[in-house]
Amino acid sequence: MRDSAEKPILLAPAGSPQALKAAVYNGADAVYLGLNKFNARLKAENFTLENLSEWIEFCHLYGVEVCITVNTSLKKEELEEAKKFAEQLAALKADCIIATEPALIEFCAGLKGIRTVASTQLNIHNVMGAQTAKAMGADVAVLSRETILDDIRDINLYADIETECFLHGALCVSLSGQCYLSSFVDGNSGNRGLCAQPCRQLYRSFCQDGEIKKSGYLLSAKDLCGVYTAKRLADAGVSIFKIEGRNRREQYVGEACSVYRKILDSDYECQADDIKRLKTAFNRGDYTSGYLNNADNIIYPLFQGHKGIEAGIIKKVDGSFVIAGNLFLHEGDSFKILRDFKETGNCVAVGNSSNLITKIKYSGKPQEGDRVYLTSSAAMNFRIAHTEKRIQVQAEFSAKVGEEPVLKLTARDASAIVKGKIKAQSALNQPLSNAQIEELLRKTGETEFTISDVVINSDNIFLPKSSINELRREATSALRAELLRNYYQTRNLPAHNDRTEKSYEMPFLNHSGKIICQVKNADEYLRIKQYTDFVVFKPDDYSVESISGFKTACSDFYLDLPNFATQHDLRIIADIIEKCSVTGIVANNLYALRLAKIYSLDVVLGLGLNIFNRESACVLGKNLKVRAYLASQELSLKDIRDNLSDAYIFAGGDITVMTVAHCPIKVNFGNECKKCRYENLMYGDKTGRKFPLKRKRIARCYFEIENCVPLNGTRKIDFPGNFFLKLDGDEREVAHFSLLAQGVDDGYRKNGQYTAGHLSNSVK
Structure with a gap:
């Protein structure tokens, strides 16, 4: 845990050389950046191996650390290349490598002269998850944005690992590392650095009867702002404060660094002008303080882009549109024009304000009374461009x-x-x-x-x-x-793990079993029990009562553990394990691996771990009784057969494209938990696709968003293998794959509205 007398490190995004300099000149203690591969922000300008040494030395001259992101999911051949890349980064004297792949984390832990950071893509959010990351070799854990304050405090007390928390910038609406919406809707995977951000699009919510409940940007999260929470995070032991934004302009980076440097150096005192400066740089949704205490203020359904600060309204003076407001504006300032929170145009100031009237040049179709928002300040841009620290x-x-x-x-x-x-x-x-x-x-x-x-x-x-x-x-x-x-x-460098050759095996794999079927209740189990080798129970309500009820029908089953669990949720899960005598668990997060070890449970490595290569599966399953592991649903059949031949293939059923920690019921109905109006909802996009929302309840509620159509592998898979299916009402599909696993194709091909997912083509 960080010494309470030390200030947390201010870590800034550097998506370009210009942003890097803006960060260094405006008070960052460290920067994080990526190159043109293995980088979760491939759409940024980024850096190259040819110029990286120059920029590392530049930062080090100013005493600024350099963290390199190697934080995408990696196939087998990419993993080997990433290891060589990591060795190059260590030789160039980078300070940290931020990695997602468990096998790469373990490898980097053995490199001399560099620290290993477990990426937020691993969704580390409780003590057990942090302990698992530490055991893999991580020196620092980037905590999931959804981590509550109590868990942050406990991680720093009990996990023996430094913590890094996001303090400012964009929020993903999904649990960190658990979003597949872009992958299945657009073919561009966020886990591979190419997220197309379909969450920022317009959606309509529908009830089961088809009634429209609400329209808007129902999945668009506000930007995070930590000016009022920084002290609480510091008191909880957080070592590193992270500003998000490698895809944003250098002006945003410079201004955010300048404001937070001032706040950290003034004992966390925040003034109104600080908020104004941050909002001018980038403001989505007028900010949220995140999930630290609750998840009630996350979504901003009215407007999804940068709206800056309100500057006035459109008026007509002498036949020309002008801005009339209470701010003094400068020539070159840029604005968005909104009417009922819809963008109707843009404008730029053609001169400084005179008597709070500003002449403009505009595009679009403004009207008198439209609201005008300052989104780019010429004065701020000039200041950032000319700030230089020698x-x-x-x-x-x-x-x-x-x-x-x-x-x-x-x-x-x-x-x-x-x-x-x-x-x-x-x-x-x-x-x-x-x-x-x-x-x-x-x-x-x-x-x-x-x-x-x-x-x-x-x-x-x-x-x-x-x-x-x-x-x-x-x-x-x-x-x-x-x-x-x-x-x-x-430099404060960690001790290094043994670099001797490691054996990557899972000795407890069950090679006789071929079919894993996930069910939601006892009735579903009774329909498919003759076809399946492993039964997975995934309840809607995680309670001793519901699990015990299922156990009366099926005594030998694996409990599917949620991909997110606060300390309050974990108490319930531990109670279930102790009282219900489950055979094993399906682990969808690092914390579940720790639970399996504590209770000596059999383990299936689930889809939530997003396994892209066998070596990572072995690292995750080290010293555990792993009976089976599931290949990532983003891999093609060719990828799996070539590199993960003993993995289970997700062959059919509902595709969970996102798990969210906020409450969509509150977004749509505005009610309180004690007056919950829960009913099944669907979100429809502009193309007419509808995505069902399903609630999972532990100590609190979480919601899974399913793909608009289920997965159907019957038309793509024609070879024997190990198969994982989620029963969606068609036991005939389970029977078909049970035979196919034994080398018998009964000719069954499922009809209807389905997708083959990535079975033919893996993600980019």
Whole structure:
């Protein structure tokens, strides 16, 4: 746990070199960035291996850490390439590698000179999940955005791992690492860095009878703002505060860093102007403080984009549209024009305000009375573009006749002393004045340095000016090297795991079983029990009563554990395990692996773990009784047969494309929990596709959003294998795959509205 006297590190996004400089110049302690591969923000400008060393050194000169994201899901051949890539990053002296793949985390833990960070894509949100990440080799856990404050505090007390929490920026509406909506709707996987953000589109909610309940951006989460929660997070032991936004402009990065640097340095004091500055940089939904205490203020259904701050209204003056408001606006300021929260146009100020009236040039169809929002401030953009932080250097120059001159440069805790190559001579005519020497020494040009103080010890000497310029350049270069050397010597690096060759096996795999079927109740089980080798029970209500009721019909089953569980949920789950004597569990999150170890349960590695390669499956299943593991639903049949031949293939049933921790019932009906009006809902998009919402209840409620149509593998899979099915009312499908697993194709092909998912083509 972080020492309470230490400030958390301010970690800033760097989606481009310009954003990186804005972060460094405006107070970031660390930056995180990605390259053009293995990066969850592939749409950002990013960096290359060719220029990475330059930018790492630049940051280190300022004492700023560099974290590199290698945080996408990786196929077998990509994993091997990513390992080599990680070795290159360590050689380039990057400070951290942020990884998602368990096999890559374990590998990076053995690299010298670099820390390993478990990505938020692993959805770490409770003590058991953090302990599992630590056991894999992670030094830092990036906690899921949905983690509640009590769990953050407990993780820092009991998990022996540093924690990183998001403080500001965009929120994904889905549980971290558990979104497949873009993958199945657009073919672009967020887990592979190509999310198309279908959650930001318009949706309509429907009841079972088809009645429309609400329209709007029903899945669009507000941006997170931590100005009022930063102190609570710091008091809970969080080591690193993370600003989201590698896809955003450098002006946003610079302004967010500047504001949060000010807040952290002023004992978490926030002023109204701080909020105004942040909203001008980027404001989606007027902000939320997130999930720390509740999940009631997450969705903003009215408008999904950046709306900045309100600047006034449209008026007509002398036949021309102008902005009339209470803000002084500057030439070059940009605005959105909204009417009933719908964007009707854009405009730009063509001059500064005069008597709070601002002339504009506009596009679209504005009307008098439309509201105008400032979305890009010319003054802010100018300030960020011209903010530059130079390293302050003290110079001491000494020269005596007949001796080589000496220049000593000092910055922070580093010094460099360089002797010239030409001896000083006695001046015959005009000696080199101290003012001339100082002028030459101060010419640091485009380096990172500026000479703040100069001390000159010389008298009546002559030296060529070119020799002093050369001396300054050599001393500057030597000081640069010394600053970097000091940085590397004082880095807080972890102990390293053993790099000996590891054995990746799962000795408890059940090779005789071929079919796993997931059911929702005892009636479904009775219909398919003759066809299945493993029964998985996934209840709507996680309680001892509901599990015991199912156990009266089926004594040998695996309980599907939810992919998210607060400490309050875990108490209920532990009570179920202790009282209901389940055979095993389906693990959909890291915490479940820890539970399996504590209770010595058999384990199926589930879809929630999104297993892309067998090595990661082995890392996840280490020292556990893993009976089966499911291949990611984003992989093709070819991927699975080539690289995960003993994995179970998800062959049919409802596809969960998203799990959300907020309450869609409140979004649609506005009621309180004690007056819950729960009913089955569907969200329909602009194409007419409808996505069912299903509630799962533990200590609190979570909602799974299903794909608009179920998966049907009967028309794509024609070979024997291991199959996982979710019963959707058609036991004939289960019977078909039971025979196919034994090498018999009975010719059954399911008809209706279905999708083959990624069985033919894996995600990009």
